[in-house]
Amino acid sequence: MYAQLVKSEGKSKAELTPEDHAFQARIDAGEKIEPKEWMPEGYRKTLIRQIGQHAHSEIVGQLPEGNWITRAPTLERKQILLAKVQDEAGHGLYLYCAAETLGVSRDELLEKLHSGDMKYSSIFNYPTLTWADMGAVGWLVDGAAIMNQVPLQRTSYGPYSRAMIRICKEESFHQRQGYAIMMKMANGTPEQKQMAQDALNRLWYPSLMMFGPSDKDSVHSVQSMAWKIKMNTNDELRQKFVDQTVPQAEYLGLTVPDPNLKWNEEKGGYDFSEPDWDEFFNVIKGNGPCNKERLGARVKAWDDGAWYREAMVAHAKKKAARRTVAAE
Amino acid sequence: MSSEWPLWEVFIRGQHGLNHRHVGSLHAPDAELAIKHARDVYTRRNEGVSIWVVKSADISASSPSEKGPLFEPSNDKVYRHPTFYDIPDEVGHM
Numbered sequence: 001m002y003a004q005l006v007k008s009e010g011k012s013k014a015e016l017t018p019e020d021h022a023f024q025a026r027i028d029a030g031e032k033i034e035p036k037e038w039m040p041e042g043y044r045k046t047l048i049r050q051i052g053q054h055a056h057s058e059i060v061g062q063l064p065e066g067n068w069i070t071r072a073p074t075l076e077r078k079q080i081l082l083a084k085v086q087d088e089a090g091h092g093l094y095l096y097c098a099a100e101t102l103g104v105s106r107d108e109l110l111e112k113l114h115s116g117d118m119k120y121s122s123i124f125n126y127p128t129l130t131w132a133d134m135g136a137v138g139w140l141v142d143g144a145a146i147m148n149q150v151p152l153q154r155t156s157y158g159p160y161s162r163a164m165i166r167i168c169k170e171e172s173f174h175q176r177q178g179y180a181i182m183m184k185m186a187n188g189t190p191e192q193k194q195m196a197q198d199a200l201n202r203l204w205y206p207s208l209m210m211f212g213p214s215d216k217d218s219v220h221s222v223q224s225m226a227w228k229i230k231m232n233t234n235d236e237l238r239q240k241f242v243d244q245t246v247p248q249a250e251y252l253g254l255t256v257p258d259p260n261l262k263w264n265e266e267k268g269g270y271d272f273s274e275p276d277w278d279e280f281f282n283v284i285k286g287n288g289p290c291n292k293e294r295l296g297a298r299v300k301a302w303d304d305g306a307w308y309r310e311a312m313v314a315h316a317k318k319k320a321a322r323r324t325v326a327a328e
Numbered sequence: 329m330s331s332e333w334p335l336w337e338v339f340i341r342g343q344h345g346l347n348h349r350h351v352g353s354l355h356a357p358d359a360e361l362a363i364k365h366a367r368d369v370y371t372r373r374n375e376g377v378s379i380w381v382v383k384s385a386d387i388s389a390s391s392p393s394e395k396g397p398l399f400e401p402s403n404d405k406v407y408r409h410p411t412f413y414d415i416p417d418e419v420g421h422m
Contacts (some may be wrong), residue, residue: 030344034378080407082406158344158345162345162347173407173408173409175409179411179413179419180414180415183415203357247420248419248422251418251419306380
């Protein structure tokens with residue numbers, strides 16, 4: 001999931017006002033909530049956190065892939081990767097705009113990302129070491145994101161829902177181009193196949209972590225699910241992801257790095273090992289392999305771009321002044 | 329000074345959850361009346377759940393003659409479409 005561990009700000013039952021009840025009734029009836037309508041403060045704050053974190057993930061998510069643009073093996077692959085990274089920027093922008101309808105400014109959101117107050121998905125704190133990682137990221141990371149984003153198209157907040165619909169439409173290309181790389185590598189030389197296997201080995205558990213902690217440790221789910229900000233539990237989505245992905249790995253002739261992975265006829269899904277949750281919480285806290293590098297790159301881009309943003313505003317002002325003079 | 333009312337562009341949200349869509353325009357002296365007029369002109373058969381009005385003069389538009397330079401560059405980027413990639417049916421929907 002692109003938003004993990006989003007703190008939800010519900011009230012206790014006794015504190016609920018008639019407005020709160022009426023609001024919940026609208027959500028239960030499947031109505032969408034739109035920007036200027038009344039909403040509980042907790043709903044607004046939780047959504048800002050979640051959509052903001054989701055937007056940050058899209059933007060920071062450009063870095064591990066951007067890392068390979070200049071080293072793509074062919075011109076075609078370079079164009080494809082460039083197009084994908086460009087899409088991620090677009091997705092970040094759709095989401096920032098959706099968050100801004102809730103009364104938070106873009107600068108405020110970025111400030112919170114840069115200061116570490118707001119998070120982005122833990123997955124982007126892992127390095128992309130070889131070209132095979134570009135395949136595994138598209139296949140697994142975008143696959144996991146799609147798993148999460150498809151149900152969010154039905155979320156209760158109108159602008160978020162509409163951003164999700166747009167994003168999901170563009171996301172299929174991301175996963176397919178990744179899987180196409182994996183097919184190429186898995187059917188290549190033994191060394192290439194080994195690179196594909198190595199990428200799967202390294203990215204499998206971090207991908208499972210994308211859905212957030214196990215349901216028994218997921219303290220914010222109940223309120224968010226009642227508000228239809230979250231549509232499925234973390235474990236539900238993780239199970240769905242594993243069930244979908246294992247046959248895809250088999251088709252590639254690759255081995256999922258989990259000795260406990262086994263089809264469970266009774267539940268109609270795979271049994272699998274949980275990721276190392278200590279590692280997950282440690283990465284979230286800022287101690288993953290690439291946290292400093294990723295955030296550092298974002299802060300540097302923001303600082304280095306300051307002169308450009310200022311120059312564009314100055315230019316726009318100058319142009320407006322010229323128009324006024326011409327009109328007089 | 330002309331007392332012609334300014335022109336407003338009208339956007340209607342047809343159903344909960346959908347985007348507002350442009351439906352047409354009308355003249356009105358101010359925003360509040362533009363919404364009322366839009367209600368009468370464009371939603372007489374309960375076509376909407378919400379109305380936006382924007383002064384036409386505030387809309388910047390690309391010119392139809394710019395269509396080529398603006399949109400043609402994406403024509404040769406077929407790899408942006410999922411169908412560009414051959415993924416075998418056996419691996420399931422992707």
